[in-house]
Amino acid sequence: LIRPENINQFKEMCRREKVNCEILGEVTGDLRFVVHDSQDGSTPVDIDLDALLGSIPQKTFSDGHSNGRTKPVLLPRDISVKKALELVFKLVSVGSKRFLTNKVDRAVTGLIAQQQCCGPLQLTVADSAVIAQTHFGLTGVGTAIGEQSIKMLVDPAAGARMAVGESLTNLASVVVEDIEQIKCSANWMWAPKLPGEGVAIRDAVKAMRDSMIEIGIGVDGGKDSLSMATMVADEVVKSPRQLVISLYAAVPDIRKKITPDIKQPGSALIFIELSSGRERLGGSALAQVCGQIGEISPDMEDAQLVRRGFEAIQQLVSDKQITAGHDRSDGGLITTVLEMAFAGNCGLSLDLEGESSVFKKLFSEELGYVVECRETEVDRIVGLLADVGIRAVKIGTTIADPQISIIFNGQRVLDEPMVELRRLWEETSYQLERLQADPACADQEKEQIYRRSGPSYHLSFKPEKPAGDRQTRMDKPKVAILRDEGSNSDREMSSAFYLAGFEVWDINMSDLLEERATLDEFRGLAAVGGFSYADVPESAKGWAATIRFNERLRQQFEKFYQRPDTFSLGVCNGCQLFGLIGWVPWAGLEPQQQPRFI
Incomplete structure (x- = not known):
């Protein structure tokens, strides 16, 4: 339910996130459920709510306890x-x-x-x-x-x-x-x-x-x-x-x-x-x-x-x-x-x-x-x-x-x-x-069971808390946290950059397409990971196509890449994006030589 005065703002949010939005009706308070047909002006449904929610007859089910055939547990005599x-x-x-946890990210x-x-x-x-x-x-x-x-x-x-x-x-x-x-x-x-x-x-x-x-x-x-x-x-x-x-x-x-x-x-x-x-x-x-x-x-x-x-x-x-x-x-x-x-x-x-x-x-x-x-x-x-x-x-x-x-x-x-x-x-x-992964990898992991031990580590420095003025200083560099339809790790990326002392901006691809923002004002660009376009195989191709086949955006990204005062970070799906637009391993590789992702 949304208040009428907030409908336009809600529609704008949906448009930015590429989500369809339909206004189905309104709550009238007259205790009737009415459906209008906008094409012919008819009213196919007009019913009192009491008929829907009132004293509906309760259905009766007849059942009884089944005669169980359980027996006491009898273990084999020779079992150890x-x-x-x-x-x-x-x-x-x-x-x-x-076999379940090996194949999933447990820290999303x-x-x-x-x-x-x-x-x-x-x-x-x-x-x-x-x-x-x-x-x-x-x-x-x-x-x-x-x-x-x-x-x-x-x-x-x-x-x-x-x-x-x-x-x-x-x-x-x-x-x-x-x-x-x-x-x-x-x-x-x-x-x-x-x-x-x-x-x-x-x-x-x-x-x-x-x-x-x-x-x-x-x-x-x-x-x-x-x-x-x-x-x-x-x-x-x-x-x-x-x-x-x-x-x-x-x-x-x-x-x-x-x-x-x-x-x-x-x-x-x-x-x-x-x-x-x-x-x-x-x-x-x-x-x-x-x-x-x-x-x-x-x-x-x-x-x-x-x-x-x-x-x-x-x-x-x-x-x-x-x-x-x-x-x-x-x-x-x-x-x-x-x-x-x-x-x-x-x-x-x-x-x-x-x-x-x-x-x-x-x-x-x-x-x-x-x-x-x-x-x-x-x-x-x-x-x-x-x-x-x-x-x-x-x-x-x-x-x-x-x-x-x-x-x-x-x-x-x-x-x-x-x-x-x-x-x-x-x-x-x-x-x-072995049934769901490379059997050779599963075999190799099994061989390690007998030799497995906890990791040993030694810090070469004494951890200290970051300086307290990182979030309050006025000269914080601006970083764009770039995401597209379906991306889902933007918040943790934003938090990481915020704690590191950056001025963090949430930038959706629709913001760049509709010119609500440009990369010219940013020093850093972080393309986030996670399931863009429903995580279909090579899903970053859709994200990259938005840039490659829009001349204005293509030039904007190229200009950002060529600037000497900028940096970029791509994680997971974002790394795929940078590979597909030619940023990694480096610019100039032919498309067929770029990394592939599944």
Whole structure:
């Protein structure tokens, strides 16, 4: 909605950005919905809003709970912890996600304070994301995701509650303003028209709502995909039940966060129990690789316990009492601690006890959290958690030697080189990477896994803050931040030049075409990156054509290039532009000799 007096200004903005704009109508306030035909003057629609929004009869759906055929998880008699771990690591939901992150820019906007990868080796284990609000401050937004599709096959209500719990334990790694300020979108993917599925999604929705009310968070958006079934050769094929919860909340200081990678060998690992001691295997990755789903799913029976756990972890992070943390989720406790070791490029020595089996202890996916702290802080942290009714116990220590040793009830159940286990964790991602990239490059990367170490660096200077008068001085050189239709990195480029002491101008190609600005008044020209013209192959050709086939613009750019007092910078799409207009590698190359981009 736009006020009538602002229409012309809005149209001008659209014209500058090359965006079509149509005025569809106006809000009259007479409670009628009227459509006029401008061609023949007729009024094909003229209806009272009560008829559209009033007492429309509610549709009734009849459904009932289906008779589940679930069975308790029955593991092979001869399976070992090492073999179970190898099978679990093959699941895409558990193993490395490098095949996804390798091919994307994880720092678009220049506002990303925490991305998917972390640690000295940049492994894909981060629980949450953090985005700064501006390039100049410390406030931001934290976000995290929770989903438990397989557990919903066992119990849709329990799966929905577990999705809520997982999203919270993921977000716990970044300090937010207040737990009751957390909002989320809830995306449902289901086939509710099939027998038993309608009542299943109703149970899941109710469970999610009730648990969120008890914790104090809320849904403010989302999307439903409720046709997740099809017929294939006279057989109904339906998608697994799915709820994806995406939490987000204000972050007062984007520096107050932790990541899963272990920071210091010789530190202690503490397990924070958020499931009241339960260790159920239903819906777990271990059950899945054994061709089962189980009979009883993990659940979030005590939402207040999870809330207290979230707030306690937040306090530990804020007070810098813990240096790393990771939630227990897909793959169980063993996956949690191993991912921390993989990312920290170190070893572990764990000593666990329990009344259940070793497989329940290591592979159950109940809610929980593992934190790293200094050895001297263990008793204090365990005591602080006990004060709010949360059980926590030290489960081991980190070691510099890259070896993983796990003892359960006095018996050693795993003793393997960390790099060998990390290779298993990376294997599925590696196989997928070979399908989408040059196999030789994927093979070369795999060979480096055994020799991989964190980067070593040494600064030859002492970093100092820039002089305070850079932004206030009167003789700042003017730089044009040049963009075209679809460009999207202009703001971070502007911020960089502003912090460097330039007078920054936002220049759209339409400004040059319509002579609202010229390059004559600028000392610098920065062509930005990012998706001009919908990022079609060689998209900068359209941008370059605007210059090359407009004689006035071509001469203007050539004059700027020849001036001895100017400089230019092209990044990504902007670099393509400079190559296509002959500025790089240097002027004078024939078009067929210029760099090509895809």
